[in-house]
Amino acid sequence: MPSLLRVGLAGLGTVGASVLNRIRLQQAALEETTHRRIVVTGVSARSKAKAASLDLGEATWFDDPIELARSGDIDLFVELMGGSGDPALTAVRHALSSGKAVVTANKALLAAHGMELATLAEERRVPLGFEASVAGGIPVVKTLREGLAGNVIDRVYGILNGTCNYILSRMELEGLGFEQCLAEAQRLGYAEADPTFDIDGFDTAHKLAILSTLAFGTAIAADAIHVEGIRTISLADIRAADELGFRIKLLGVAQRVAGGIESRVHPTMVPKSSAIAQVMGVTNAVTVDADAVRELTLIGPGAGGEATASAVVADIADIARGVRSAPFGRPVAALVPTAPVPLQRHEGGYYIRLNVEDRPGAVAAIAARMAERGISFESIVQRQPFGKAADITPVRAVPVVLITYATTEEVIRQAIEAIMQDGWVTGRPQSIRIERE
Amino acid sequence: MPSLLRVGLAGLGTVGASVLNRIRLQQAALEETTHRRIVVTGVSARSKAKAASLDLGEATWFDDPIELARSGDIDLFVELMGGSGDPALTAVRHALSSGKAVVTANKALLAAHGMELATLAEERRVPLGFEASVAGGIPVVKTLREGLAGNVIDRVYGILNGTCNYILSRMELEGLGFEQCLAEAQRLGYAEADPTFDIDGFDTAHKLAILSTLAFGTAIAADAIHVEGIRTISLADIRAADELGFRIKLLGVAQRVAGGIESRVHPTMVPKSSAIAQVMGVTNAVTVDADAVRELTLIGPGAGGEATASAVVADIADIARGVRSAPFGRPVAALVPTAPVPLQRHEGGYYIRLNVEDRPGAVAAIAARMAERGISFESIVQRQPFGKAADITPVRAVPVVLITYATTEEVIRQAIEAIMQDGWVTGRPQSIRIERE
Known part of the structure; x- marks a missing residue:
């Protein structure tokens, strides 16, 4: 008779309901692979009325998730309430302190308190699983922590927010503007009523902070990440990218550079032929560059409930099997704090779109400002604006799009500043970093 | 002071040399993550002279790999000799029997003797790792065994042989014939002097047998896999595929169907928009369809030496950490033998290319033979043959390409047989199965 693993489940939204169902559905298979009988014995959720529609089986109801976390009747606490504060934080603290294993899908909690919670888990010698916190059903935490154990990792980057990728995909495929696609995403439930967290890149940053810690053994430092969202991306950028052989994705990128780890979230031009460029809609993707596997x-x-539940159940199964890894791979004491590398030092190519007054010498002047700073171009395209060619305004603005070879952020910013001071440019220049495989 | 994990390494080719080097390079990092000091203490290889160029450190040389496997001075035996027979088989048997953990990259050995070796590992309660045996540096064994523990898997398929994918990619990208690309692959070291094992699909079948066992919990049955290689793929097929929105890949596919698991290796049409279609050159890819993660x-x-070494070292690290999974996820007793599902019952779409005599009524007759059997078309294309339109032979043959909607293998074979008996077709008809996401 296999020993019981008693699970307490806090949070019964889409993910919680899927976890509950999946543990039951896969009970026999999980018993075969883990030699434990996994049973949900306690549950808690905000609304008892809503939970009434679920088959809770023999699970005891707890009004207070913190009571559930402290309960002596569970061995493993699953936290699916979300949010970086309470009750999630206090509940997880209590569960770990009382010697229980914890599985959470809560990236905000880990980004804010991951070091403290990992320390607590280490002290109490209990596992803390969070596969579900990054990229849903993709086993990227396991891959970084275990699958690439023999590698030195140079870069990890990916599409970590389905909402943004959905919006950018729709803009490209259907030629719609940002606002319209956002509204559509909200209607379909892919975006929240307040979309800031997704759209402005913070969700991606939380996930990147976790990946970066796993990849580089650095202390979690979500605040050190440079974050830009996708609000400024226009259809003109998406069309220009397409013509130049790129696609625009919101990427989280963490990479080893001289002086530390550069971590950034921003709209990015990726070559259309890259695997990551093929990823459309709400799908996520993560690429790891490492010395042995290369890519x-x-x-x-x-x-999504089911995909996220898949990751939660995989963590539960690992814990049931007795797997004991440090939460972030290395002991907390070995996680090195890193000073953030300022983005000014970022090296790479840039896409720049300027609205330039259609007067003789404009492009020449812009090119000169770039050349002064040693910036050279892969391509430069000046186009007639969309719409009628015959224009009655005396001085029209035409879009000029530049793709530069590798340079630095600092130099690009200076060049754009100088160009703007020359007075040839109207409106805000757009610049988008290019990320190559 | 962490305890030692003494590794015996048999086989010092490209992979063996990389493993040796990587264990040394990553020793401190591995000690941090596993709390064990991993040291290669014994080595064996066919040629001592060749091994002399490597820095073997303090490792003891063994002339006989079986002696190394039995040695009391190692805790873990790494088998990188290859081949389904001896000395690999006897060495691994001895290592397991004497209570040592084993890590191997040897798919041929596992395809032939995996059940026996897993049983032995289980009896002696020692781990048997083989991440490196399938898809090199891709952690697909770990993903199936652990990462997708909460899922019921419906299908696993992939590009599992880099040689074939390199040849098919070059044929497409450079418009070269099969023989020329094979010769090129041989020159570059991507294909063996005797390429049968790769080109005719057997290598893919061995890997598929392992994936299928992990995915479905069935006993290993490499012999039950239907195997076709890529020798029959012509440039005409690759061009026709391209025009119709497909790309040709040699896939290994194992899927749950009524009555069991259908396992097959054959050239396959995949939609150009699929992730797997983007995979070019020697790169591998595996897609898993499962109930929770979907895809x-x-x-x-x-x-490649380094990528394969990455997988070997990941297995060693798991063993060092004390991870104890059954080799195929489930206990051997729970691995169900499955009767092979005959390919005649395979359901799917087909690409068919026929050389048809250019006489009135030919296409109509072919279409009628198909219609009689309820086969309907997604497209039908008749083209002038490549080369000059003016042809002096009285009856020319023109290629006709059909893409069918889903039907069965049996029905397609009957239809082709009937069409051939009608006498409209010259040469051997080509048929390629279509695999959709």
Whole structure:
């Protein structure tokens, strides 16, 4: 008779309901692979009325998730309430302190308190699993922590937010503007009523902070990440990218550079031929560059109840099997704090779109400002604006699009500043970093 | 002071040399993550002279790999000799029997003797790792065994042989014939002097047998796999595929169907928009369809010393950490033998290319033979043959390409047989199965 693993489940939304169902559905298979009988013995959720529609089996109801976390009747606490504060934080603290294993899908909690919670888990010698917190059903935490154990990792980057990728995909495929696609995403439930967290890149940053810690053994430092969202991306950028052989994705990128780890979230031009460029809609993808495997890409569902439940159940199964890894691979004491590398030092190519007054000498002047700073171009395209060629305004603005070879952020910013001071440019220049495989 | 994990390494070719080097390079990092000091204490290889060029450190040389496997001075035996027979088989048997953990990259050995070796490992309660045996540096064994523990898997398929994918990619990208690309692959070291094992699909079948066992919990049955290689693929097929929105890949596919598991290796038409279609050159890719994650794709290096060493070291690290999974996830007793599902029952779409005599009524007759059997078309294309339109032979043959909607293998074979008996067709008809996401 296999020993019981008693699970307490806090949070019964889409993910919680799927976890509950999946543990039951896979009970026999999980018993075969883990030699434990996994049973949900306690549950808690905000609304008892809503939970009434679920088959809770023999699970005891707890009004207070913290009581559930402290309960002596569970061995493992699953936290699916979300949010970086309470009750999630206090509940997880209590569960770990009382010697229980914890599995959470909560990236905000880990980004804010991951070091403290990992320390607590280490002290109490209990596992803390969070596969579900990054890229939903993609086993990227396991891959970084275990699968690439023999590698030195140079870069990890990916599409970590399905909402943004959905919006950018729709803009490209249907030629719609940002606002319209956002509204559509909200209607379909892919975006929240307040979309800031997704659209402005913070969700991606939380996930990147976790990946970066796993990849580089650095202390979690979500605040050190440079974050830009996708609000400024226009259809003109998406069309220009397409013509130049690129696609625009919101990427989280963490890479080893001289002086530390550069971590950034921003809209990015990726070559259309890259694996990551093929990833459309709400799907997520993560690419790891490492010394032995060179390049490994994982593509799969980044959200959704069932996909996230898949990751939660995999963590539960590992714990049931007795797997004991440090939460972030290394002991907390070995996680090195890193000073953030300022983005000014970022090296790479840039896409720049300027609205330039259609007067003789404009492009020449712009090119000169770039040349002064040693910036050279892969391509430069000046186009007639969309719409009628015959224009009655005396001085028209035409879009000029530049793709530069590798340079630095600092130099690009200076060049754009100088160009603007020359007075040839109207409106805000757009610049988008290019990321190559 | 962490305890030692003493590794015996048999086989010092490209992979063996990389493993040796990587264990040394990553020793401190591995000690941090596993709390064990991993040291290669014994080595064996066919040629002592060749091994002399490597820095073997303090490792003791063994002339006989079987002696190394039995040695009391190692805790873990790494088998990188290859081949389904001796000395690999006897060495691994001895290592397991004497209570040592084993890590192997040997798919041929596992395809032939995996059940016996897993049983032995289980009896002696020692781990048997083989991440490196399938898809090189891609952690697909770990993903199936652990990462997708909460899923019921419906299908696993992939590009598992870099040689074939290199040849098909070159044929497409450079418009070269099969023989020329094979010769090129041989020159570059991507294909063996005797390429049968790769080109005719057997290598893919061995890997598929392992994936299928992990995915479905069935006993290993490499002999039950239907195997076709890529020798029959012509440039005409590759061009026709391209025009119709497909790309041709040699896939290994194992899927749950009524009555069991259908396992097959054959050239396959995949939609150009699919993630797997983007995988070019020697790169490998595996896609898993499962009930919770829906679709998960892993793309990475399928071969090469460093990439394969990455997988070997990951297995060693898991063993060092004390991870104890059954080799195939489930206990051997729970691995169900499955009767092979005959390919005649395979359901799917087909690409068919026929050389048809250019006489009135030919296409109509072919279409009628198809219609009689309820086969309907997604498209039918008749083209002038490549070359000059003016042809002096009285009856020319023109290629006709059909894409069918889903039907069965049996029905397609009957239809082709009937069409051939009608006498409209010259030469051997080509048929290629279509695999959709």
